[in-house]
Amino acid sequence: MKADPHGVLTGTHFMDGDHACCEGALAAGARFAAGYPITPSTEVVERFAARVPTVGGTFIQMEDELAASIALQGGVWGGAKAFTVTSGPGFSLMMEHIGYAAMTETPCVFVDVQRGGPSTGLPTLPAQADMMQARWGSHGDYEIIALCPNSPQECFDLTIRAFNLAEEFRVPVMFMMDEVVGHMTEKVVIPPADQIEVTPRKHTHKSIEDYLPYATNGDLVPEMAHAGEGYKFHVTGLTHDERGYPNMTPQTQDKLVRRLQNKIRVAADRICLFEEDRLEDADVVVVSYGITSRVAQRAIDAGRARGLRVGKLRLITAWPFPDKKIVELAARVKAFVVPELNLGQMVREVERAAAGKAKTLAVTHAGGGVHNPDEILNAIVEASRC
């Protein structure tokens, strides 16, 4: 379906990534947000708090991130599209509820504008060190989706995609910004509402008698009902059967948890987005995401100017990880260079998928700034000699 025009601020704007993320959420149909202030993410909900009373929605500032991350799920079961916004310390507090959303299949979006960590770290400075936390932070086995914008325009576009994927797969989607992208101001073009596709809730058409909250119909994603519609359904974070009833057997656990994993895995090709450039003749591939991809671009251009056969693979989807693309490239390139604002997170995935067929060079940075492009260029030069 098309976006509700009430939420779409059509036009050409000069805005930062945090504000663009908020506009993306409104365009996607988000009408409920619960948040707790934390730098460098707060501007997203500040804008939402100003905008949402004029489009028929609610923002509430909760008492902490634990509350925010579960209040938004109450909002979803009440019928709204909902999200929360945070940064590292708050993201850590939200982990239990990412697991609850995965287990109860509550479609929602968690925005994490990454800053330096661990702990309080660097509140106003960038990092990309929550990437593994986004994937593995809650206990137990589950799958999530994570997207990494590298510009305010993408903060708008990909926030819509985050909501759409959340609804399609009934999964929490992590929107992994970083401080630089969040605070960077650039041109953002917001199209007319009739040019924005939004995925509606996968609401059941079944009668009350026939409805089983966690039964699936071939595509591994169950149909949803909302509170107040007469379905009288039960939702629990306990292991549950198709009726949504707790069931503590290994068989029910196996069936449920494998489905939670498989519903994402079987669709990974469709979910994964990446940008590639000059890979046709490449010996070396720079794999990057978020703000680091823009620094890497300069290094790649400089490498090409020197005659090095270097190409670009930018991850737009971090999770599920695009294994297939790395496997394909590993068979024909010498090496991957992976710069990121952490001490080596996504590089482990590249290395795993490459499985020794191509070398992998990490270009680490502990956060607080961005790489010097020369550091990446040096790694490209070194990789070319492999």
Place this chain on the structure above:
Amino acid sequence: MLNVLDETVNPVEPFLRSDRMPHIWCPGCGIGTTVNSFARALIESKIDLESLALVSGIGCTGRVAGYVKLDSFHTTHGRAIPFATGLKLANPKLNVVVYSGDGDLSAIGGNHLIHAARRNIDLKVICVNNLIYAMTGGQTAPTTPGHATTSTNPYGTFEPAFNLPHLVDAAGAVYVARWTTFHVRQLARSISEAFAKKGFSFIEVISPCPTLYQRRNKMGDGLDTMKYYKEKSKVKNGAPTGEVGLTLNGEIAVGKFVDRDRPDYQTMMRAQYVEALGDRYVDVPDPEESDMECVCG
């Protein structure tokens, strides 16, 4: 439809997921008794069950959500109130009940309890207080009276206990009552009264845990506890909540302590937006009238 005149049918049965019985609660546990009073209050108040949602946290009382035939949410430990807050704000037409235990609501969820009362979110909170963490084996709770023996205070507790009516009164609840599981009719009446109020209502129900609390403190079985509740309870309607704290084996002040009116969160929110935004303010639409399409067949 429910036939309360047909004596062959338990009037409470239509409120329960009978296909989930037997429940997990121990013999002598009071939680089932509170559910019975809750169901009777729903009948008495003619509450529309389709627009009623029940939210629980974790623990023995947290399992209530799984046994009632309502839209029911068994959430995470301590977070029933913020979940319920989101549910109510996204769909203001819902009647939202939070049904959970003392440990869940006042320890791990204590901050949410205070803030929901302060905001005066329109929630009916039923707190079954068995004075202990029961699901995990009888550990000390913030409500455990001083000198009681628990699995984590085997030589007796020495922390001061929370007086929950005083806490929520101070934070701004509009309705505060306490009963025991001996007072089934009074409890049902209080729940009915809470449904008639708009705002944050809190009903504490003192309830036995014969398996872990009564046994360890040599207070006898379920029946002995009923006798204790009968003999030591004193109705003190309107009592200052600062004076209704509980002691080990002491008097239990029961009754309606607080019943006042002040605008609830959503009423205040709308008023503020209308004042600031005028015609630009758009109220949260009724979900049934929204244009959310369905994609599945």
